[in-house]
Structure formats: structure tokens, C-alpha cells
Amino acid sequence: MSPLVSIPLISSASSPTKPLILLIDGHSLAFRSYFAFAKGRDGGLRTKSGIPTSVSYGFLKALLEVMEAEKPQYVAIAFDLSEKTFRHEADDTYKAGRAETPEDFIPDLANLQELLLALNLPILTAANYEADDVIGTLARRASADGFQVKVLSGDRDLFQLVDPEATTKVLYLSTVYGKGTPPPREFGVEQVKEKMGILPSQIVDYKALCGDSSDNIPGVKGIGDKTAVQLLTTYGSLEKVYESLDQIKGAVRQKLEAGKDDARHSQWMAQIHLDVPLEVDWESCRLRDFDETAVNELLEKLEFRTFLNRIQKVHRQFSDTQGEASSDDSVPVEQKATPSPQY
Template sequence: MTQAVSNPNPAPDSSNAERPTFILVDGHSLAFRSYFAFAKGRDGGLRTTTGIPTSVCFGFLKALLEVMATQQPEAMAIAFDLGLPTFRHEADDTYKADRPGTPEDFIPDMKNLHELLAGLNVEVVTAPGYEADDVLGTLALKASAAGFRVKILTGDRDLFQLIDLQQEIGVLYLSKTFIQGGGTGPTDFGVEQVKEKLGVLPSQVVDFKALCGDKSDNIPGVKGIGEKTAVQLLESYNDLDNIYASIDRIKGATKKKLEEGKESAYHSRHLAQIVVDVPLEINLEECKLKGFDRTVLEPILEKLEFKSFLGKVNQLQQRFGGAAEELGDKEDKEDNYQLPTTNYQPDDDLWFFTAADTEANQKQSLSPIQPQIIDTAAKLTQLVEHLQTFTDSATPVAWDTETTDLEPRDAQLVGIGCCWGDEATDMAYIPIGHAAGANLDRATVLEALRPILESDRYPKALQNTKFDRLVLRFQGINLAGVIFDSMLASYVL
């Protein structure tokens, strides 16, 4: 199997300035981000009036159209995982074993998404025995060799290893709020952006994971080697092979860890490396945008109650490479897409308020709440002791997580909040991952809270428990004792 190799110092190639654009989409990454973009809203996601879940379909299509508007692609392909074992699972039966199960309402939404993409006449590509990343890597090289400028739309950092400026392969990295409309769109990632985000070059991403592992994929790495040490080693020795060739120059505990973890390092590299020669039975001509049959698409949009898209079918036709029809004033020409149903109320923290709105509101009134900020070990101990007194199911403690992402598997934990009474001070917030101000060590906080969070003895109330449960599970916490979910309760009001 051929593996991706990036040139960290490519020479500029002015002859490629007019290359047409080929958009490759990481299907499951965009689908999950679409789902979780709306799952934390007050109603837990988008649905039709008949109850069909549509968060995935709406977010996915909206994101595609916004990217297409800026990139103006001539061709597009969307890669999905098949949900079957791959060569990586055969090499390691624990690979991705710790990922939580798929939410129940995600499954029918995905089925409808595939129907929607078929209606749009967009090429969907899968490969038995391989992951979507491998399909994307293979298509990226094929498209580049065929004269395309390639952009990979994803929220997955694994795909950074495919970035190659000389071959004009880049990544459009999804922002946390892009799908909801609160962001500035995907960030165009090249060599410099990867270096800034991870501390390594695209050509070093695989060896970076080989050294420090990847918890989300259950890639072990070298025990005891963290991200900072991995970056330092790669800065000094460039790649994994040279690190081990120079092992005698490395001193102390790091040398011992590397020696003991050599087998794990190379095993991890095998798991992290994207394959770029997957045997795909596809002609790139099939991926060129060529429009769709509106008699096929319109019934799908009607079933999903996507009224704003139905009002812009002519624009969709042009965007997806078809010929526009003369419709006069029949079609709305504004390039905005409204939420498909009126029963969805988005989270106020995520929607509608501009910076100016927020500033004006803050000047009008101060918040009546006065949370205790838990920023020392002593305060944490005192809080835990206090929370241990709440064992009555009539007075559950309310909990919430603050994260950097709306997709739990990509989210970093920023803080944890809890509330135990109706007084302004009956609440606490524990900062863990803020960019400014004091933070407590994440591992210390989680271990201190674990006896409470994982015990049925301490009753809990949450808003959208499903999301917080997944976030905590990825942090090694198995949430228990939830007796009330305000979002679920809203369904029966």
C-alpha cells in the first residue's frame, strides 16, 4: 500500500495557477458536525413536522453550498466509512474500540442524506476494507495528477498529512460554528497552518501520532511521550526512523520510553498512515458536477420539509453544474437558507447575537448569578465535599460541560459547571482549558469528580444528557445517576 508523503518545502509552480478545483468531502466528519451543531439546541435537533430527523441533511447541504460558493469547484466526491472492519482493525482489534455508539436519530438522518446526495447527482465513494480517509487520500492524488487543485473538507486533523503545496492538495478545516452560521467558514490549511496548530509539518503528522498516540482513534503511541515531547523529537530528528537511528544521542527517561515503546511506535504509525492507492473503481469524469434531475430531487426536499431549498432549486441546479431554467420571479434569488422547521429553538449561546448585540446587552444589565469559580485545589476539595451531601433525588445537582466543539469526539473540555440550589451563589464553575485566566489540571478535576459523576448515589439533572455523556465518556468518565433531562422533558410539555 502506498502511503502519503508531503513535501515540506515545495517549489512554486505558476503553471498550476488556473487549475480547476476538485472538492473532496469527509462525509462522516461533516455529517457528525452537522448533527451535533443542532443536537445541543433546546429541542435536541432539527425534525420535520412528522418527526423525521433532519439535522444531518440540513447542516450537510448548507455547508456544501457555502463551500461551493467560495471554491467554485468543477468536480466533487464525498467519501464515507462503511462501518465494517478495515485493515487497521485486522492489525489491532482495539482500533477505535472506545468510541461511543451512534445516536439513534443519526441513523435515519444518514439514510436520508445518502438519498439527498443521490438526488443531487453527487458522487459518493466507499471502499471495503478501507476508511474514508484512505479513499480521500487516493482520490486527492488522482485528482492532482489529473490537473485539479484539490481541497479536502473535513474537521479531522488526521487528513493534515495529505497536505502538499506542490501537488496543490489542501484542507478546508471546519470551524466549530461554521454549520450553524456563527463562524467565518472553513479555514484553508496549508503547511504553515498545520505547523501552527500541531507544531509539526504535514509530512510529520503520522510520526507525531506514532509518538504521542491519538486517544480518539485508540492509537497507543509510545507510553509516556506526550505532544510536547513528540514535537521536540521531530524538530530535532525529523522523522520516526531517524529518531530511532539516533537513539544513543537521546538521554534520560525519554530514551528509555522510546526503547521500551519502539514496537508500539511503529504499530501506531501503521494505524495512523493514510493509504493513497486504494483500488477504486471510479473515473474522475464521474465526479464532475453536471446538474441533477429536479423531478428526483424535489420530492426528497419536500419529504425533508426543506422549503428554503425548494425555493432555490434553480440556484442549486447551477451550483451543482446544471443549466438554469427561466423561471422569472418564481424563485427566491437570495443566497440564504433558513432552518427547515419552525419548532426548533437554537441555543442562545450559539445563534443570532452579534458582538455588538452582546456588548449592548451587557451594558443594560449584569447577570444575577454569582457562580463560585473553582480555581484552586482547596476550592475543588471543598466543592466535592459539598456535592457529596446531595443524595436526595428530589434535589438533584444540575451539571453541564463547556467544550471547544459540538462533536464530542473532537471536543476538548474547557470547563465543568454545576448548580445545587436556587440562590445566586448555589453554583460553581471549574475552568480547565481556558486560553486566559487560571485553570485547574484536567486529570486532577476529573479524578476528584469521578466518584460523584460515575455514581448512582448522587442524582443529576442535565440539558441534553446525550451530548454531555459522550463528552465525558471521551474523557474517561462514565456518567451515571441522571434522573432528569430538561430537554427531554420539554417534549411532553
């Protein structure tokens, strides 16, 4: 992929709305797809020849539903790499205690990624970073360059990307698996406040105070989510909480004093980096035509015949989007930032 130099945008003269880019948290959706079926009575989906397909089926189903509903002009899918990241280098207990990746998840994910590439959907990764950091970097750049951004994920960490200007929102995946799963819910500032009790800009400080067991981020020992919300509602930020210790009484103050270093460390660990050195341009993320025969062969291999008609419908959407974008304007984009994260 070429470095960022210019971005083709839909002309404001021909479109009253901003072009929409859909950023997909690949591993979040993949694992949710896996567990939606793997925990069922049959132990997951497989073809007649035994190929595991829970990940591929659930991911593709959700992807098509969201694309049909949102009709984005641009799409990018970020995945984690198997290697450790700068967070692991800073803290070797990061994500410790997580279960090993299920054995049948790995070939299923490989088949999914082969299918996504056949659909000409870009898969983005970055060495030493997580998918969240890739998504955060893309969201910030896209928002600055005139896009409406929507992030598809089941990870509340990404709520920190939601902005007051409503240029970036999160399509939050339901925690309900199986039949009757509701569609993703769109989260702006008010929806984050309703669910979490805090603003998107306070998500990092919230995790600094009460931690995150799923990532093994410690937070301040003894400070739970309700106390964290109360502190941030009263004082606004982690910095203001510590500046106001003389106003905080009893055990909470003692816990904060004892856990100050853990709070600062957890704050740094929870912060999504927005300056990942990616070499990608928006043109590579624009929906493009694809080889329908090649895609159909992969669908047949995975016994996804029910998707054929829907894929053809999306194929037409891709072609229509390509036609609309043919008269797009190009605007300059700020050059990529490449500083290495430090702790």
C-alpha cells in the first residue's frame, strides 16, 4: 500500500452528507462469531468434510447485515497479530490469564480472511500494535479528512474514540449470542454516557481507576466501577481526582494514595494510540468490484450457499459505489505521524 498522500472524497456539490467509512474490529467480531456457535449443542459449525466455519459464518453474516444497513463507501478491517505488542513490553502481565485460542478458531479465521481479501476488503495490521490502535489511528485521520466514521466492535475500549462532534461513533455488538441477536447499537456521546455513566473522554481514566479484568489492567486496588464513575463525575479526570485528594475522605482516599502508581500505569495501558505508522490511503479502503466467480468458489467450499444472493446484492452495491466515486475530488491529507510509543 502507498503512503498517505491524498484522499478521494465524494464531492460536497453532489452529496449533502459526508462519505462513510466503516472500521471493523476484526478479532472482536471473529471471537463473538466463534462463541455464538461453538458453545451450542453441536459444538460449532462445520462443513460436511469437517472444515470449521463458526467464525467465517458469523462474521460474514454480521458484516453483510451492517453493510446493507449502513451502506458505507469505504471499509477497513483491523486484526491483531499473534506477536506481542508495546503494551506487553511495558507490562508482561498484560492480558495474562486469558484462555488459549481454540484450536479450530485458527483455520476458520484463515478461511475468513481469504474470503475478505477475495471481496477486496482491506485487512490492516501493524506490528507492535493492537487492532484498537490501528482503528484509532484510522478513525482520527478519517474524521480529520472529512469522513463520517463508524466502528463496528463489541469492545467498550473503543468508546474512547467517540467524539463530541459526532464524526466518530461505535456500532456496539450485542452481548447476546445465537438466534434473535439484535443488530449493533449505535453509540454516540449520549449513549456512552447512558451505558457507562461517564463521557467517552473519561473512558481511559475510568479504566485507570477501576481497571479492566479482561486485559488484566489493575487500576487502583479496591476501587470498583461505581466509585470510579462517582469520582469522575465529581472531579472530571484522573488528574483532577489526585489534585483533589484533600477533599476525598476515608478509605477511598487511602486506596487512591496507595494506588497512584497503578492508576498512572493503567491509564497509559488503556489509552488507544492514534499515531500508528500505517502505510495506507483511503483509495485502498474504497469499496471495489470483485471477482464474483472466485468469491462463489470460496462460499461453496465453506458451504455458505445461503450467502450467494446476498453477496450478489452487495456486489451490485460495490459497483454502484465505484461509479459514484469516479467523479470524487481529492484533498490533501496530513502526513503520517511515526513516533514510537514510550512509557
